[in-house]
Amino acid sequence: xxxxxxxxxxxxxxxxxxxxxxxxxxxxxxxxxxxxxxxxxxxxxxxxxxxxxxxxxxxxxxxxxxxxxxxxxxxxxxxxxxxxxxxxxxxxxxxxxxxxxxxxxxxxxxxxxxxxxxxxxxxxxxxxxxxxxxxxxxxxxxxxxxxxxxxxxxxxxxxxxxxxxxxxxxxxxxxxxxxxxxxxxxxxxxxxxxxxxxxxxxxxxxxxxxxxxxxxxxxxxxxxxxxxxxxxxxxxxxxxxxxxxxxxxxxxxxxxxxxxxxxxxxxxxxxxxxxxxxxxxxxxxxxxxxxxxxxxxxxxxxxxxxxxxxxxxxxxxxxxxxxxxxxxxxxxxxxxxxxxxxxxxxxxxxxxxxxxxxxxxxxxxxxxxxxxxxxxxxxxxxxxxxxxxxxxxxxxxxxxxxxxxxxxxxxxxxx
Amino acid sequence: xxxxxxxxxxxxxxxxxxxxxxxxxxxxxxxxxxxxxxxxxxxxxxxxxxxxxxxxxxxxxxxxxxxxxxxxxxxxxxxxxxxxxxxxxxxxxxxxxxxxxxxxxxxxxxxxxxxxxxxxxxxxxxxxxxxxxxxxxxxxxxxxxxxxxxxxxxxxxxxxxxxxxxxxxxxxxxxxxxxxxxxxxxxxxxxxxxxxxxxxxxxxxxxxxxxxxxxxxxxxxxxxxxxxxxxxxxxxxxxxxxxxxxxxxxxxxxxxxxxxxxxxxxxxxxxxxxxxxxxxxxxxxxxxxxxxxxxxxxxxxxxxxxxxxxxxxxxxxxxxxxxxxxxxxxxxxxxxx
Ligand SMILES: Cc1ncc(C[n+]2csc(CCOP(=O)(O)OP(=O)(O)O)c2C)c(N)n1
Ligand SMILES: [Mg+2]
Numbered sequence: 001x002x003x004x005x006x007x008x009x010x011x012x013x014x015x016x017x018x019x020x021x022x023x024x025x026x027x028x029x030x031x032x033x034x035x036x037x038x039x040x041x042x043x044x045x046x047x048x049x050x051x052x053x054x055x056x057x058x059x060x061x062x063x064x065x066x067x068x069x070x071x072x073x074x075x076x077x078x079x080x081x082x083x084x085x086x087x088x089x090x091x092x093x094x095x096x097x098x099x100x101x102x103x104x105x106x107x108x109x110x111x112x113x114x115x116x117x118x119x120x121x122x123x124x125x126x127x128x129x130x131x132x133x134x135x136x137x138x139x140x141x142x143x144x145x146x147x148x149x150x151x152x153x154x155x156x157x158x159x160x161x162x163x164x165x166x167x168x169x170x171x172x173x174x175x176x177x178x179x180x181x182x183x184x185x186x187x188x189x190x191x192x193x194x195x196x197x198x199x200x201x202x203x204x205x206x207x208x209x210x211x212x213x214x215x216x217x218x219x220x221x222x223x224x225x226x227x228x229x230x231x232x233x234x235x236x237x238x239x240x241x242x243x244x245x246x247x248x249x250x251x252x253x254x255x256x257x258x259x260x261x262x263x264x265x266x267x268x269x270x271x272x273x274x275x276x277x278x279x280x281x282x283x284x285x286x287x288x289x290x291x292x293x294x295x296x297x298x299x300x301x302x303x304x305x306x307x308x309x310x311x312x313x314x315x316x317x318x319x320x321x322x323x324x325x326x327x328x329x330x331x332x333x334x335x336x337x338x339x340x341x342x343x344x345x346x347x348x349x350x351x352x353x354x355x356x357x358x359x360x361x362x363x364x365x366x367x368x369x370x371x372x373x374x375x376x377x378x379x380x381x382x383x384x385x386x387x388x389x390x391x392x393x394x395x396x397x398x399x400x401x402x403x404x405x406x407x408x409x410x411x412x413x414x415x
Numbered sequence: 416x417x418x419x420x421x422x423x424x425x426x427x428x429x430x431x432x433x434x435x436x437x438x439x440x441x442x443x444x445x446x447x448x449x450x451x452x453x454x455x456x457x458x459x460x461x462x463x464x465x466x467x468x469x470x471x472x473x474x475x476x477x478x479x480x481x482x483x484x485x486x487x488x489x490x491x492x493x494x495x496x497x498x499x500x501x502x503x504x505x506x507x508x509x510x511x512x513x514x515x516x517x518x519x520x521x522x523x524x525x526x527x528x529x530x531x532x533x534x535x536x537x538x539x540x541x542x543x544x545x546x547x548x549x550x551x552x553x554x555x556x557x558x559x560x561x562x563x564x565x566x567x568x569x570x571x572x573x574x575x576x577x578x579x580x581x582x583x584x585x586x587x588x589x590x591x592x593x594x595x596x597x598x599x600x601x602x603x604x605x606x607x608x609x610x611x612x613x614x615x616x617x618x619x620x621x622x623x624x625x626x627x628x629x630x631x632x633x634x635x636x637x638x639x640x641x642x643x644x645x646x647x648x649x650x651x652x653x654x655x656x657x658x659x660x661x662x663x664x665x666x667x668x669x670x671x672x673x674x675x676x677x678x679x680x681x682x683x684x685x686x687x688x689x690x691x692x693x694x695x696x697x698x699x700x701x702x703x704x705x706x707x708x709x710x711x712x713x714x715x716x717x718x719x720x721x722x723x724x725x726x727x728x729x730x731x732x733x734x735x736x737x738x739x740x741x742x743x744x745x746x747x748x749x750x751x752x
């Protein structure tokens with residue numbers, strides 16, 4: 001036989017994932033499969049993880065196209081609570097817009113916004129209790145806003161002024177507030193995911209009733225600390241909610257690079273035996289309902305839950321970024337899950353508790369509130385003018401008691 | 416010759432290396448399509464394809480670990496860590512693995528690779544975009560550590576690093592990317608296009624790793640610096656009018672002890688300058704070597720000017736940064752000492 005089977009090994013080639021489109025292309029989200037609102041079941045909180053594997057590949061949604069709240073995850077929030085949710089999202093959006101402007105005016109060095117992702121942190125906060133602890137990333141300021149943390153304090157931090165609660169030490173938006181269940185933010189990605197698990201373990205060790213929430217972006221799930229967190233949470237059944245905010249992008253890198261072949265980020269939890277759910281991150285009601293489900297599991301000592309919020313980063317990664325270099329300019333308009341503010345507004349109008357006029361009026365009131373806070377914050381200074389934190393603050397707080405060598409250096413600096 | 420910024424020089428070094436040697440691969444976070452957050456790899460994916468220049472998941476341990484595997488196979492990875500402040504997840508791979516593969520396998524396996532990372536402050540980056548971790552690498556046996564202070568050196572040293580048979584940590588002072596920043600943050604920085612060291616050959620050339628360069632000859636005192644601090648030291652010398660000899664180390668490991676010792680024996684005085692924190696910093700190593708090798712020539716104690724022993728603050732950046740005033744004061748002190 002002359003033409004027998006070819007025994008030479010096949011040639012290998014490297015697979016490098018690519019997003020569906022690049023700048024200049026037509027935005028295309030046809031690969032994002034979106035189930036109908038109300039179509040995903042709501043299991044009992046003590047369900048066995050094997051029985052809900054498909055929830056890691058679906059999307060839990062409550063608000064339908066017409067603005068109705070439908071299905072088994074609906075009905076948890078009163079109209080008053082929903083109106084407050086809308087206000088919180090509007091506040092976060094107005095706050096972001098003003099702080100972006102302040103950055104352009106040189107009042108701060110840097111800013112990171114939430115545009116399109118407001119529902120995730122605003123609704124989540126309402127599923128927790130006082131005393132619970134979030135380990136947030138830089139894109140969850142809604143946790144503070146929704147908990148009533150004063151905007152002026154946030155601005156003082158952003159402006160690094162004399163009233164900055166963090167004494168000018170931290171990059172803008174890296175807030176910290178124990179009182180509001182908001183752990184000090186690290187600039188190093190994913191490190192805090194496993195710390196949240198440790199906090200939750202501590203609560204269990206002390207037979208406490210408080211729970212923790214870990215936060216991470218799609219891109220950062222690639223870090224080892226993410227996987228350490230999952231194994232610790234799984235082994236010790238820690239009372240923690242493991243949140244992944246999949247806003248489709250990690251600076252210029254599309255989510256497919258971090259996700260690899262897994263299909264979804266929620267699927268990461270399955271191998272660890274952690275109940276894992278995917279939720280419409282632009283649906284205030286769905287975010288709240290799923291978070292509430294996970295919080296109840298944690299509080300009943302049933303262990304961790306992993307939640308992937310499917311959303312979209314409408315704005316630039318930060319004020320140092322220009323997304324037009326790596327994704328089509330109109331991509332956010334094509335995003336199929338819409339705008340979280342508009343969707344909740346539509347729902348409330350449909351319920352007869354809100355109107356276009358009241359919305360416009362609320363926006364104006366909120367802008368006034370933000371401007372008032374900004375005026376007060378600016379009276380304490382901005383990054384390059386007015387009141388500043390002291391040079392002493394460089395040296396304080398490295399240790400509880402200042403060691404002699406740091407004291408010598410402080411004196412050398414003239415303070 | 417072309418006028419290049421330090422970003423362009425770094426890019427050109429990778430371009431020339433990838434062109435000459437198809438085993439050179441470049442990867443890191445945002446490095447492929449976008450070309451890096453500082454744009455150092457811009458155009459390389461378009462030119463060499465996405466299997467030679469690509470985006471990675473956000474996992475520094477993954478980036479370096481994978482690079483070690485590729486190096487073991489026979490490739491020459493030149494990887495980017497987005498900021499030096501983010502290298503810590505990779506520290507295990509760098510120090511326990513890359514640095515020791517040759518030694519522990521008796522040369523059976525080697526690890527020719529480059530890990531590039533932007534370092535230093537001056538951009539209001541706060542504690543996680545400003546660090547200078549060079550001493551954490553020079554303390555590790557098996558690594559080479561290089562810090563260029565200008566586009567010309569950056570290109571020649573990076574090509575040498577890529578061609579080196581051992582792992583090289585290549586620290587890029589980010590505040591120098593666009594010009595020779597001398598610490599006078601209130602003035603606009605002169606662009607590299609107006610500086611003679613912004614003149615960089617287009618093609619292949621190398622600068623040997625381990626050779627310091629005297630940036631300003633002088634008789635009164637030796638100033639030892641690297642990276643951004645070279646330009647700060649030059650400014651301080653000019654402003655104090657002290658006839659100092661300014662040495663740009665360029666390579667911290669291996670170190671050009673001959674150039675240092677020769678200079679200190681001549682001047683009898685020495686100030687070591689770095690932006691990193693003082694305690695157990697690289698300046699301690701230099702000072703120790705000087706007392707070992709130049710003790711009988713010293714007329715005053717060796718002084719160090721460095722960042723304070725605290726995390727890098729955001730708002731008080733310029734009170735932290737060891738600028739020309741602080742260096743100038745040390746020059747005066749060492750002259751009186
Ligand atoms: C350890 C570490 N590596 C790299 C970075 C630089 N960096 C900051 S944000 C970011 C992208 C994160 O993307 P993602 O996790 O999706 O969060 P998103 O910004 O989309 O909310 C990168 C690479 C960092 N801060 N820390
Ligand atoms: Mg993201």
